[in-house]
Amino acid sequence: xxxxxxxxxxxxHLCNGEISYLFAVLPNRQLGQLYFGKRIREREDxxxxxxxxxxxxxxxxFDTDKRxxxxxxxxxxxxxxxxxxxxxxxxxxQENGSRISELCYDGYRIEAGKPKLPGLPATYTEDGAEAxxxxxxxxxxxxxxxxxxxxxxxxxxxxxxxxxxxxxxxxKDLKLTTAMSLCLDLPDSDYEWMQFxxxxxxxxxxxxxxxxxxxxxxxxxxxxxxxxxxxxVILKRPGADESRGEAxxxxxxxxxxxxxQAEVDTYDTTRMLLGIHPAAxxxxxxxxxxxxxxxxxxxxxxxxxxxxxxxxxxxxxKRLARGYWRDRPRPILINNWEATYFDFTEERLVEIAKTAQxxxxxxxxxxxxxxxxxxxxxxxxxxxxxxxxRLKHGITGLADRIEALGMKFGLWFEPEMVNRDSDLYRExxxxxxxxxxxxxxxxxxxxxxxxxxxxxxDRIYDMMAKILSGAKVSYIKWDMNRSITExxxxxxxxxRQGEVYHRYILGVxxxxxxxxxxxxxxxxxxxxxxxxxxxxxxxxYAPQGWTSDDSDAVERIxxxxxxxxxxxxxxxxxxxxxxPNHQVxxxxxxxxxxxxxxxxxxxxxxxxxxxxxxEQAEVKEQIAFMKENRGLFQFGVFYRLQSPFTxxxxxxxxxSQDKKKAIVGWYRTLNGINLPYTxxxxxxxxxxxxxxxxxxxxxxxxxxxxxxxxxxxDTSSGQAxxxxxxxxxxxxxxxxxxxxxxxxxx
Ligand code: GLA
Numbered sequence: 058x059x060x061x062x063x064x065x066x067x068x069x070h071l072c073n074g075e076i077s078y079l080f081a082v083l084p085n086r087q088l089g090q091l092y093f094g095k096r097i098r099e100r101e102d103x104x105x106x107x108x109x110x111x112x113x114x115x116x117x118x119f120d121t122d123k124r125x126x127x128x129x130x131x132x133x134x135x136x137x138x139x140x141x142x143x144x145x146x147x148x149x150x151q152e153n154g155s156r157i158s159e160l161c162y163d164g165y166r167i168e169a170g171k172p173k174l175p176g177l178p179a180t181y182t183e184d185g186a187e188a189x190x191x192x193x194x195x196x197x198x199x200x201x202x203x204x205x206x207x208x209x210x211x212x213x214x215x216x217x218x219x220x221x222x223x224x225x226x227x228x229k230d231l232k233l234t235t236a237m238s239l240c241l242d243l244p245d246s247d248y249e250w251m252q253f254x255x256x257x258x259x260x261x262x263x264x265x266x267x268x269x270x271x272x273x274x275x276x277x278x279x280x281x282x283x284x285x286x287x288x289x290v291i292l293k294r295p296g297a298d299e300s301r302g303e304a305x306x307x308x309x310x311x312x313x314x315x316x317x318q319a320e321v322d323t324y325d326t327t328r329m330l331l332g333i334h335p336a337a338x339x340x341x342x343x344x345x346x347x348x349x350x351x352x353x354x355x356x357x358x359x360x361x362x363x364x365x366x367x368x369x370x371x372x373x374x375k376r377l378a379r380g381y382w383r384d385r386p387r388p389i390l391i392n393n394w395e396a397t398y399f400d401f402t403e404e405r406l407v408e409i410a411k412t413a414q415x416x417x418x419x420x421x422x423x424x425x426x427x428x429x430x431x432x433x434x435x436x437x438x439x440x441x442x443x444x445x446x447r448l449k450h451g452i453t454g455l456a457d458r459i460e461a462l463g464m465k466f467g468l469w470f471e472p473e474m475v476n477r478d479s480d481l482y483r484e485x486x487x488x489x490x491x492x493x494x495x496x497x498x499x500x501x502x503x504x505x506x507x508x509x510x511x512x513x514x515d516r517i518y519d520m521m522a523k524i525l526s527g528a529k530v531s532y533i534k535w536d537m538n539r540s541i542t543e544x545x546x547x548x549x550x551x552x553r554q555g556e557v558y559h560r561y562i563l564g565v566x567x568x569x570x571x572x573x574x575x576x577x578x579x580x581x582x583x584x585x586x587x588x589x590x591x592x593x594x595x596x597x598y599a600p601q602g603w604t605s606d607d608s609d610a611v612e613r614i615x616x617x618x619x620x621x622x623x624x625x626x627x628x629x630x631x632x633x634x635x636x637p638n639h640q641v642x643x644x645x646x647x648x649x650x651x652x653x654x655x656x657x658x659x660x661x662x663x664x665x666x667x668x669x670x671x672e673q674a675e676v677k678e679q680i681a682f683m684k685e686n687r688g689l690f691q692f693g694v695f696y697r698l699q700s701p702f703t704x705x706x707x708x709x710x711x712x713s714q715d716k717k718k719a720i721v722g723w724y725r726t727l728n729g730i731n732l733p734y735t736x737x738x739x740x741x742x743x744x745x746x747x748x749x750x751x752x753x754x755x756x757x758x759x760x761x762x763x764x765x766x767x768x769x770x771d772t773s774s775g776q777a778x779x780x781x782x783x784x785x786x787x788x789x790x791x792x793x794x795x796x797x798x799x800x801x802x803x
Pocket of ligand 1: 394424425469536538584585586603
């Protein structure tokens with residue numbers, strides 16, 4: 058890894074074994090982007106890459122030159138209005154009303170490792186040798202705005218982490234109205250744009266389309282990163298697929314409003330922007346004040362989408378997630394939500410926990426309904442005190458009973474919300490986000506607390522810390538069940554109302570930071586009506602997130618498949634629930650529900666007492682199997698093999714770091730009859746290693762399994778004879794591979 062600055066300090070080359078990132082100081086002192094892609098060798102002068110051409114209708118910068126127009130140059134951190142007509146990375150309104158600035162190069166510094174971003178989640182290094190950071194200073198001399206662009210190159214992986222910090226060094230107030238974290242101008246537009254979109258209970262479906270001239274974007278203006286679109290997009294070459302070809306992934310480490318946008322201009326260059334959504338954003342900078350934009354991570358690969366995803370997985374698993382649970386296999390849990398909803402007593406909970414414990418479950422999670430007057434969606438949020446009518450011994454008593462069974466205890470909170478019917482709201486009606494004299498909309502009968510105010514965050518912290526200090530709580534499910542409306546803070550002046558969305562998220566991060574550092578052994582799982590805030594920002598505080606409220610196996614395979622493009626398996630909360638499924642009313646076999654949930658943190662969202670004896674025995678086996686293999690599932694190298702979005706059957710697999718073990722998950726939605734022969738080509742194995750597949754007397758070399766494929770042909774029901782297993786709808790299978798001689802896994 059190196060950051061090479063040429064002798065005239067006009068070219069910067071960040072590189073490691075995989076990638077090169079190049080930019081230069083242009084003749085007008087603004088920055089020009091030269092290259093991002095596979096590693097190229099260093100040369101002293103890359104200025105030939107700055108293409109200036111005289112073109113009709115161009116607006117030109119220099120009085121005596123018809124060739125130099127910002128409209129035709131690829132840039133590093135562009136502004137609007139000084140001959141470039143594309144969407145800018147930054148816009149700052151000055152006291153005279155002007156929105157034009159010229160951010161000119163004014164020096165650099167290089168730091169070992171990666172500095173922290175104050176108050177914001179970000180990737181990190183554990184020692185200085187893992188990465189180097191280049192900070193470029195750009196100054197606008199008229200307004201006094203300083204923009205510090207940070208670029209971190211890691212020693213391994215095609216990763217570049219970027220962020221921007223602004224300082225008002227002038228004497229007058231400034232107002233940032235656009236402050237993107239990343240701009241990447243690419244020399245052509247021969248890309249497909251892949252976004253991850255959906256809605257509640259069907260989050261992160263991959264959508265692919267050709268980039269075209271004009272603007273294509275996804276974003277969120279909901280205050281949370283949202284179920285609808287994820288702050289992650291991929292630009293891939295048309296021929297690229299899971300195992301080959303070029304692609305660039307763009308991921309924003311942020312949980313609030315965002316915009317990911319590609320603008321293809323008339324010359325077919327592509328401008329990629331990623332950052333806080335400029336709509337509904339303004340940030341006032343008084344003289345001396347600073348603003349830190351969130352981090353954006355770019356990953357380049359020339360080895361296909363699985364490789365791209367694996368790079369993100371490794372980075373986010375090891376250098377974004379933090380703390381005690383980062384590298385630890387996750388406890389197998391049981392959550393009472395779908396078992397009881399709001400209808401439970403302490404005895405009922407203990408009954409659920411007891412059977413779960415006997416089956417091998419390690420953690421019992423009490424979901425919504427334990428606090429204040431919470432017996433429905435209408436009341437209680439904000440009053441984080443156990444309801445004595447339901448829990449006569451409080452949380453402390455219940456946690457003790459659960460621990461006495463030999464399990465850990467976990468608890469649900471929705472810290473950011475309040476019901477009007479709550480003591481907190483009655484005491485502080487002005488603590489919600491609401492615009493004066495306007496109606497405040499509700500979501501699920503609840504209102505959003507104004508987390509831009511420190512006293513609000515302090516109060517919630519005190520209530521939560523009291524519970525956590527007074528009871529044996531090992532896990533928290535942190536939920537967030539509505540988006541923001543009428544965004545306005547009673548505590549901020551008129552000219553700072555554009556800051557509320559971002560200040561709100563800073564408040565959320567602050568509470569997470571305080572709780573995770575005060576209670577470092579507690580495992581946090583983030584949740585937002587399932588996957589409404591499933592983003593890298595959350596992963597920094599909570600190493601796992603509830604992937605979706607949809608717990609049906611068939612739906613979950615799609616959701617987890619889409620989620621895996623950016624996020625690691627260890628980050629995906631996944632449970633087995635009852636049939637008929639509560640979201641889609643579908644009946645799937647118990648083994649298929651488990652076969653989907655193994656590729657995640659694993660747990661149960663049901664009352665095991667309601668299962669038959671046979672099913673209970675099957676659950677015991679599932680748990681024993683997961684305990685043996687969770688290290689592999691959660692921390693192995695993950696490959697997508699066949700997409701459930703394009704096929705009736707789908708597959709994925711995990712491979713251990715030493716390639717001696719692998720598990721393939723194969724799933725088929727609808728059964729068929731007299732079906733064709735089928736094989737699935739595996740990936741990531743050692744071609745020379747001989748593998749034993751559990752239940753198959755023959756062994757196979759890695760090269761066979763990866764090139765000829767694993768035979769998945771089966772016999773449909775109606776066709777089966779003798780001993781053969783009858784297949785059904787929603788069929789699934791696990792293939793468990795071990796290096797010959799290493800012994801089968803079960
Ligand atoms: C959200 C969560 C669910 C559950 C309920 C409780 O919908 O996503 O898992 O916790 O809230 O109200």
